Amino acid sequence: MATNPDANPPPDHQAPAPDDALADEAELWRRLREDDDPVAREELVRRHLPFARSLALRYRAASESFDDLLQVASLGLVNAVDRFDPSRGTPFVAFASPTVLGELKRHFRDRVWTVRVPRGLHDRMAEVEKATAALTVELQRPPSVGEIAAKLDLDPTDVLEAMEAGHNRRPLSLDRPVGGDEEEAPASEWVGERDEGFELVEDRLALDDALPQLDDRERLVLRLRFVEDMTQSQIAERIGHSQMHVSRILRRSLERLRSEVEANGEGENDG
Numbered sequence: 001m002a003t004n005p006d007a008n009p010p011p012d013h014q015a016p017a018p019d020d021a022l023a024d025e026a027e028l029w030r031r032l033r034e035d036d037d038p039v040a041r042e043e044l045v046r047r048h049l050p051f052a053r054s055l056a057l058r059y060r061a062a063s064e065s066f067d068d069l070l071q072v073a074s075l076g077l078v079n080a081v082d083r084f085d086p087s088r089g090t091p092f093v094a095f096a097s098p099t100v101l102g103e104l105k106r107h108f109r110d111r112v113w114t115v116r117v118p119r120g121l122h123d124r125m126a127e128v129e130k131a132t133a134a135l136t137v138e139l140q141r142p143p144s145v146g147e148i149a150a151k152l153d154l155d156p157t158d159v160l161e162a163m164e165a166g167h168n169r170r171p172l173s174l175d176r177p178v179g180g181d182e183e184e185a186p187a188s189e190w191v192g193e194r195d196e197g198f199e200l201v202e203d204r205l206a207l208d209d210a211l212p213q214l215d216d217r218e219r220l221v222l223r224l225r226f227v228e229d230m231t232q233s234q235i236a237e238r239i240g241h242s243q244m245h246v247s248r249i250l251r252r253s254l255e256r257l258r259s260e261v262e263a264n265g266e267g268e269n270d271g
Helices: 018-035 038-057 066-083 092-112 119-139 145-152 156-167 198-213 216-226 232-239 243-270
Strands: none
Touching (some): 018 038, 038 092, 066 092, 119 156, 145 156, 198 243, 216 232, 216 243, 232 243
């Protein structure tokens, strides 16, 4: 009876046992730390790339390319490999996890989110998102604010603040179409209104220069008439003069202001 030569491969071709793999990795760490072996460093990074990928998947979202997230996680992995000291007895995965996650969080805080939030609020947002995902699976429905607060031992207002910050960390552009249709007018055309007083700025500046040329009574009459919107009869009663006298004060004051403004304007043009 013929036998299959591949059915019983020689010992040199058998897959390494788990203990052998660990011993092999320990040797790689020794070569990296004692000999600064670049080949060992590359092999250690390659072996743990699936671990970095699994952490990057936690932050996967439509708003950010997964390839970018994987690149950030890989950078964190390389930093962890360079800093890891196997003599301390800590498993590499336990050591590397905070480093990789820290790089991912920093990426979102510095590169992705348009609106920067305080570090404490940023961390609370991550806790709320994680608790929401866990409770959704546990309850088979979206959890309430109270349920999230109870799980995290937080005040409900703190949970609401974190949720609101999460919703608004990417403000909408004013250039986006209002109705979502590309043919619609951008939102910027619906925001704000024309300031009717803008064109009066220069006139007001000219009046500021001319008003000191009037005496106190003339300035008072002008203020009562044009700021407090009083009639000439009310002004006459207020200052103890006849309406005719108030009319003359107004006419004389306006003529002086006009002359001062015109004179100042001519002086600026001459300069």
